[in-house]
Amino acid sequence: ILNIHQQILEAKKSGQKLLAILLDPDKIVLENLDRLILKINHSPATHIFVGGSIVQATILEELITKLKQNTNLPVVIFPGDPSQISPYADAILFLSLLSGRNPDYLIEYQVQAAPILKKTNLEVISTGYILIESGNETAVARVSKTKPLNRENFDLVLATAQAGEMLGNKLMYLEAGSGAKNAVPLEMIRLIAQNIEIPVIVGGGITDLRGIQNAYNAGADLVVIGTAFENDTHFFEL
Numbered sequence: 001i002l003n004i005h006q007q008i009l010e011a012k013k014s015g016q017k018l019l020a021i022l023l024d025p026d027k028i029v030l031e032n033l034d035r036l037i038l039k040i041n042h043s044p045a046t047h048i049f050v051g052g053s054i055v056q057a058t059i060l061e062e063l064i065t066k067l068k069q070n071t072n073l074p075v076v077i078f079p080g081d082p083s084q085i086s087p088y089a090d091a092i093l094f095l096s097l098l099s100g101r102n103p104d105y106l107i108e109y110q111v112q113a114a115p116i117l118k119k120t121n122l123e124v125i126s127t128g129y130i131l132i133e134s135g136n137e138t139a140v141a142r143v144s145k146t147k148p149l150n151r152e153n154f155d156l157v158l159a160t161a162q163a164g165e166m167l168g169n170k171l172m173y174l175e176a177g178s179g180a181k182n183a184v185p186l187e188m189i190r191l192i193a194q195n196i197e198i199p200v201i202v203g204g205g206i207t208d209l210r211g212i213q214n215a216y217n218a219g220a221d222l223v224v225i226g227t228a229f230e231n232d233t234h235f236f237e238l
């Protein structure tokens, strides 16, 4: 039986495109969770990501437990910091914010998280995380106190992605930031996807089904949808 990383590699090999719904625990109302899960189960999602730049909510464990009980989809933690680790999920994206020069998000939080993760059975997936300028200030930029990479500097984004791959990242996440005004440019997705071997995740500011398809066509292996589904749980029915 394949682990989640292996499943993503298999999907990439066979050309199957993947879709993650991102749930921010701070924005979930537990009373509405059953209905939300029903919507997720009827959506084309292949993964559920759980996390946010800052999570104050104490419902993280309850949320993940409920998701595990009521869906067959893999639940993957997409953490803003080590407080968002829960042993009840299936896996965690072990992120390093490669676009920034804040050592906390490059290595300090990873050092803090390692001993905690060692005590869990979570599958740890090393993931390069590249924040691209989006036309507005997003929570990732604000909370991490880092500057996104210029959306026109394709060379720098590519060099950053390649450095991450050389460092051993298993996935590369191109992020415009939640609620981004502009999603990651399609030409940028294309360039990165063509020049690294590892699967490419794309998220931030994708607000319609066309946007998802465009990202896939450009070479994204997995697309992440947060805000659009949050605002409209019928999003995938259109």
Ligand code: 1GP
Pocket: 022, 175, 176, 177, 178, 179, 180, 202, 203, 204, 205, 206, 224, 225, 226, 227, 228
């Ligand atoms: C944020 O990439 C995700 O980390 C999803 O962004 O909320 O804009 O869909 P949205």
